[in-house]
Amino acid sequence: MTGKRFWSWLAVAFGGLYFLLPLVGMFDFSMRMQRGAYSFEAYRVVLADPQFQQTFGYSVVLALLTIVLGILIVVPTAYFVRLRFPGLRPVIEFITLLPLVIPPIVIVFGYIRIYNTSSILPLTGSWWGTNILLLFGYVMLSLPYMYRSVDTGLRTIDIASLTEAAQSLGAGWARILTVVILPNVFVSVLSGAFLTFAIVIGEYVFAALLNVDSFGPYMVWMGGNRAYEPSALAVIAFAITWACMGLIQLFTSFSKFSTVRR
Amino acid sequence: MAFLDIQHLEKSFGAMHVVKDFNLGVEKGEFVSFLGPSGCGKTTVLRMVAGFETPTSGAIRIDGQDMTCLPANRRNIGMVFQAYALFPNLTVEENIGFGLKVAGEGKVAIRSRVGEMLELIGLRQLGSRYPFQLSGGQQQRVALARALAPRPQVLLLDEPLSALDAKIRISLREEIRRIQRDLGITTIFVTHDQEEALSMSDRVVVMHQGIADQVATPFEIYNRPTTRFVAQFVGTLNLLEANVVDAAAGKVLLGEVPVSLNRPLPGRTGERISLAARPEIVTLGRSDGDHVVLAGRIADVHFLGSVIRIRVAVEGGHLSLDTFNQPDRPPPSLGTPVEVSVSHRDLLVLAA
Numbered sequence A: 001m002t003g004k005r006f007w008s009w010l011a012v013a014f015g016g017l018y019f020l021l022p023l024v025g026m027f028d029f030s031m032r033m034q035r036g037a038y039s040f041e042a043y044r045v046v047l048a049d050p051q052f053q054q055t056f057g058y059s060v061v062l063a064l065l066t067i068v069l070g071i072l073i074v075v076p077t078a079y080f081v082r083l084r085f086p087g088l089r090p091v092i093e094f095i096t097l098l099p100l101v102i103p104p105i106v107i108v109f110g111y112i113r114i115y116n117t118s119s120i121l122p123l124t125g126s127w128w129g130t131n132i133l134l135l136f137g138y139v140m141l142s143l144p145y146m147y148r149s150v151d152t153g154l155r156t157i158d159i160a161s162l163t164e165a166a167q168s169l170g171a172g173w174a175r176i177l178t179v180v181i182l183p184n185v186f187v188s189v190l191s192g193a194f195l196t197f198a199i200v201i202g203e204y205v206f207a208a209l210l211n212v213d214s215f216g217p218y219m220v221w222m223g224g225n226r227a228y229e230p231s232a233l234a235v236i237a238f239a240i241t242w243a244c245m246g247l248i249q250l251f252t253s254f255s256k257f258s259t260v261r262r
Numbered sequence B: 001m002a003f004l005d006i007q008h009l010e011k012s013f014g015a016m017h018v019v020k021d022f023n024l025g026v027e028k029g030e031f032v033s034f035l036g037p038s039g040c041g042k043t044t045v046l047r048m049v050a051g052f053e054t055p056t057s058g059a060i061r062i063d064g065q066d067m068t069c070l071p072a073n074r075r076n077i078g079m080v081f082q083a084y085a086l087f088p089n090l091t092v093e094e095n096i097g098f099g100l101k102v103a104g105e106g107k108v109a110i111r112s113r114v115g116e117m118l119e120l121i122g123l124r125q126l127g128s129r130y131p132f133q134l135s136g137g138q139q140q141r142v143a144l145a146r147a148l149a150p151r152p153q154v155l156l157l158d159e160p161l162s163a164l165d166a167k168i169r170i171s172l173r174e175e176i177r178r179i180q181r182d183l184g185i186t187t188i189f190v191t192h193d194q195e196e197a198l199s200m201s202d203r204v205v206v207m208h209q210g211i212a213d214q215v216a217t218p219f220e221i222y223n224r225p226t227t228r229f230v231a232q233f234v235g236t237l238n239l240l241e242a243n244v245v246d247a248a249a250g251k252v253l254l255g256e257v258p259v260s261l262n263r264p265l266p267g268r269t270g271e272r273i274s275l276a277a278r279p280e281i282v283t284l285g286r287s288d289g290d291h292v293v294l295a296g297r298i299a300d301v302h303f304l305g306s307v308i309r310i311r312v313a314v315e316g317g318h319l320s321l322d323t324f325n326q327p328d329r330p331p332p333s334l335g336t337p338v339e340v341s342v343s344h345r346d347l348l349v350l351a352a
């Protein structure tokens, strides 16, 4: 083995340890709820907790709604920007990146100020209003991931020709978007969707400040009040995120048709 | 009024005037080609007919109906693109059936029409494949079937063969023409390949800088070009500069050789004009009668198979001429002194 190779291996090993050790430690700790024996007791307790079921279910529904709304907003926008206003692309891209630059706490304070009970649009005053506000907030948080992946997907197909071909065959905008464009960027949309799912499931700041009982605040509350269960929860959360990543890979490699022309 | 009627069509992109006073009438069932160099506006005219661009002014009518402001998806025009533009997520059958589905036809009707179209393009067995599983030639045939399936009034093809290799290009162009004849569909075919345009079309529109220079049959375009551009763009041309001696009587001076063309000339006495001759009307050796005879030397010999193209250096330039290959007569060697003859009647006269 040459010296160069040795050093690269060392770097990789160091990086691996840096990521893996805490995970292994956490997993190990989560298995020690019963004294003197390895067991999944902490997981059983967590999964059986009605509050877990309720907050987790709520977050899953919210994540799915976020994804649907995100697709409805992002796909047509990215499509028309590419097709009709290519000059606007840098502007739109910049706008979609803002949620990564502005801290969530700032955004949510802005929301609370604008939509509080004494404003013109008192969304925070009702259960429905708060949920809608949270949903819109999450759609915005997911924009950087959603827009980028959809835009990348659109780049791999010749949308101008496909659009014109569909138009000459009589199709209108709704059909072009749903039958021609969306299926061809479906894999990209999915990868954006899984990222969105992972983000929404664990989001804390928005939920806590809007006083919504979702999975994020539940995890934090657990962390403050229990010993072994938080580790189990963290492992579960990691597993969900990884499952999402894995699904992205799966869909990418097993899509039925390839958009890559030979 | 013609079936497809284009009148005074103009198009500007900003300050760039791309199409200028374009007029054309295409009869029902006719096959018309747009031929011209890159950037002359062929695609732009086609896209205005299809409805993808709005004309700056002018009118487009199909079967008497004004189409100028109708959106593309309500024109009932079939379009075939250079890059095929098949829907990658749909099978061949679904691609072909797309327009029928949009038109709201029933499942049974769609299936039978798709089968008919697959038969027409000879791809019966490939109906369930995806576009990426087909060769370029097969993809373009599917694109043609997809455009034809909803029975469009007019078929537009924008350089449909340019992405294919030479062999397939020729077989596919014959197939396109056969299908077009069978269906009797009014067709506009855009190309910058003159062989394609001349061999396929009922009429050819030669375009130059946004203007339709000449609209005529391939025979007319080739043998009686009306502008210098058409003469030079289509086919190979020998140009000889001449001085007009007597315009009314058709007498000119070609170098030192006096030539009588026996017809009135456009230029005035003393002006320079160009005499043009296709390679195939120039013959080796001295011909009697109405011929111009020039002396020269063999400068180059290209053996092309059935045809031999010979370049002869004459006074004031070169002349290319074509002779047929004859097994018992090898081509002359370089430098041999020869005489070449051109019939007066076949010499084209172009304003200098």
Ligand SMILES: Nc1ncnc2c1ncn2[C@@H]1O[C@H](COP(=O)(O)OP(=O)(O)OP(=O)(O)O)[C@@H](O)[C@H]1O
Residues within 6 Å of the ligand: B013, B016, B018, B036, B037, B038, B039, B040, B041, B042, B043, B044, B045, B192
């Ligand atoms: N959308 C557009 N905006 C600005 N200019 C354009 C646009 N479309 C075409 N042009 C210009 O119009 C002119 C004619 O273009 P067009 O595509 O019609 O040429 P063409 O004859 O089809 O050429 P080619 O053989 O290369 O396809 C070109 O100079 C081109 O740059």
Ligand SMILES: [Mg+2]
Residues within 6 Å of the ligand: B042, B043, B044, B158
């Ligand atoms: Mg073109």
